[in-house]
Amino acid sequence: MASEKKIGLYFGTFNPIHSGHLTIANYMVEYSDLDEVWMVVTPHNPHKKKKTLLDDNHRLSMVRIALEEYPKLKASNIEFGLPQPNYTVNTLAHLEEKFPNKQFCLIMGEDNLKGFHKWKNYEVILKRYPIYVYPRISEGVVDHQFYSEGKLHPSITKVDAPIMELSSTFIRKAISEGKNIRPMLPFEVWKYLDEMNFYK
Incomplete structure (x- = not known):
C-alpha cells in the first residue's frame, strides 16, 4: 500500500499571486518532505477588508494560470463553499474528511507564527497537524510559547526558504501608479x- 501523500497547505487571498508566493511554494515542495503544496485561495480573511479583494474566481483563475507548469503545486478553492469567515481549523477538518488518504500540513511565514496563539483552536491545529514555517524579515521574537529550551515545538519545522519581501499590497499600489512590475509576477498572471x- 502506498504511503499517504503529505500535502502542504499554503493559505492566502493571493490578491494577486506573485513571484514571491510561487518561489516559497516551490521551495517548500522541493526542499522539504512535502509531496505537494496546495495554494488555498481564501475568499475572505477575517482580518482583511473585503473591498480591496478581487472577485474570488478571478484570484483562483490567476493561481491556476500561475501553477500550470508546476505539477507539484495545485490551486484549491476548498474554502469557497465553507461558512464565512474562514477559520483554518474548520478547513483542515473539512479537508481531512474529504481526503482521508492524505496528510495535511500547514505552511506559514514566521510573522504569522508570532500571532498563531490568537488563532481559533490553535492548540488543536498544533496537536494534529505539522506546521512548516518559512522565514520573514519581521520585528520581534516569535512567540516564546512555541519554543522550549531553544527548540521549536515538535510540530513545527523551520524550512530555510529564501526571504521574499514582495507583497500583493505593493503590487496593487504599483499597478495603480502605472509602474511596470512585470518581473514580479508570473507572465501569464501579469497578462x-x-x-x-485590474488594480488600475
Whole structure:
C-alpha cells in the first residue's frame, strides 16, 4: 500500500499571486518532505477588508494560470463553499474528511507564527497537524510559547526558504501608479491583470 501523500497547505487571498508566493511554494515542495503544496485561495480573511479583494474566481483563475507548469503545486478553492469567515481549523477538518488518504500540513511565514496563539483552536491545529514555517524579515521574537529550551515545538519545522519581501499590497499600489512590475509576477498572471485592467 502506498504511503499517504503529505500535502502542504499554503493559505492566502493571493490578491494577486506573485513571484514571491510561487518561489516559497516551490521551495517548500522541493526542499522539504512535502509531496505537494496546495495554494488555498481564501475568499475572505477575517482580518482583511473585503473591498480591496478581487472577485474570488478571478484570484483562483490567476493561481491556476500561475501553477500550470508546476505539477507539484495545485490551486484549491476548498474554502469557497465553507461558512464565512474562514477559520483554518474548520478547513483542515473539512479537508481531512474529504481526503482521508492524505496528510495535511500547514505552511506559514514566521510573522504569522508570532500571532498563531490568537488563532481559533490553535492548540488543536498544533496537536494534529505539522506546521512548516518559512522565514520573514519581521520585528520581534516569535512567540516564546512555541519554543522550549531553544527548540521549536515538535510540530513545527523551520524550512530555510529564501526571504521574499514582495507583497500583493505593493503590487496593487504599483499597478495603480502605472509602474511596470512585470518581473514580479508570473507572465501569464501579469497578462491577465493587464487585459482585465485590474488594480488600475
